[in-house]
């Protein structure tokens with residue numbers, strides 16, 4: 001990694017703190033990932049991507065900018081990646097799943113704010129995220145109050161643009177979001193110095209659809225018993241989906257899906273078939289948040305699906321057909337995003353059914369309903385979702401946590417008891 005120090009310095013990063021971060025992530029990765037047995041061969045590519053997440057990939061972004069392209073960072077699946085791609089830009093999902101930079105937000109945003117919101121700002125303030133440093137623009141959205149207010153602060157430190165997401169999926173809400181997608185296209189065009197044509201956009205959307213289709217194939221293969229891949233590895237693939245090169249990633253995920261399908265034919269699993277199968281449902285698990293998955297799998301269970309934005313809420317939406325004009329395609333893109341069943345909407349009845357359907361599809365023995373601390377929308381919705389799951393006879397465990405390891409032992413006890421209950 002030492003070859004990249006000049007590049008990091010040029011990006012204005014804090015090299016000493018960045019060294020500390022890499023050390024922590026490197027240790028966690030070795031412990032959570034490299035100790036696993038019987039991993040698919042195809043995971044080697046994703047190990048490589050992680051090892052070069054702050055190196056080679058950043059070098060690619062820097063090269064892209066040198067040749068006149070732009071890099072656009074975002075925090076939520078409501079930001080349309082294909083609009084950025086159509087302008088010759090590279091979209092990157094910013095991760096913020098770590099405790100490391102949260103102290104930097106002390107006195108800037110209240111402590112009783114969701115850790116994802118605090119870490120998102122903290123990664124900018126601490127100067128340890130090369131993705132933020134390399135991005136021309138960061139794009140926020142009005143999905144929750146914590147994020148809305150955080151973006152106002154972020155704008156003081158980095159060029160930031162905010163898209164308004166409606167709270168209701170009414171005709172007025174849909175029109176509002178369409179106008180937001182139009183305005184976003186204009187902003188991206190201005191940033192890139194390039195007009196997006198209908199052909200640019202349809203090609204970009206086709207790439208995005210191919211990526212999501214590869215992810216759908218990969219995650220569908222987890223339904224096999226025994227499941228051919230660990231939850232940790234599957235989560236990693238979903239996390240990397242937000243920042244790797246789109247075509248390369250799609251190819252590698254399809255290769256991995258082929259391998260999982262062959263494993264299924266041979267009856268080969270990451271864990272024995274008798275291992276209790278858990279569906280994770282809730283708030284996003286951005287890199288490098290591997291906490292819940294490692295606790296569940298260390299306690300003798302396996303995670304077989306993620307109903308999360310780092311998971312099915314990202315890959316399950318697809319772009320409806322359009323008339324092919326630029327406006328028609330942008331309308332279809334707006335409709336695609338409003339098909340996301342995020343707790344930021346009221347009502348959001350579809351989500352409970354999604355979880356029930358997914359639990360059945362992946363043959364889950366139980367569902368873990370997770371929310372990050374201080375996330376009111378997901379915590380409140382968990383009550384309703386739990387009721388719906390109980391009605392279907394699906395065992396449920398509700399958990400709330402953050403990115404620190406302070407509560408790891410307590411979580412492990414609760415998870416262990418839940419696994420025993422469903423196995424017994």
Ligand code: BJ8
Pocket residue numbers: 075076077078114115116117143144145146147283284309313340342343344372374375376377378
């Ligand atoms: S589409 S889930 S990525 S908004 S956990 S910051 S909601 S207080 S992340 Fe999300 Fe988009 Fe919805 Fe997905 Fe606020 Fe809750 Fe924190 Fe959250």
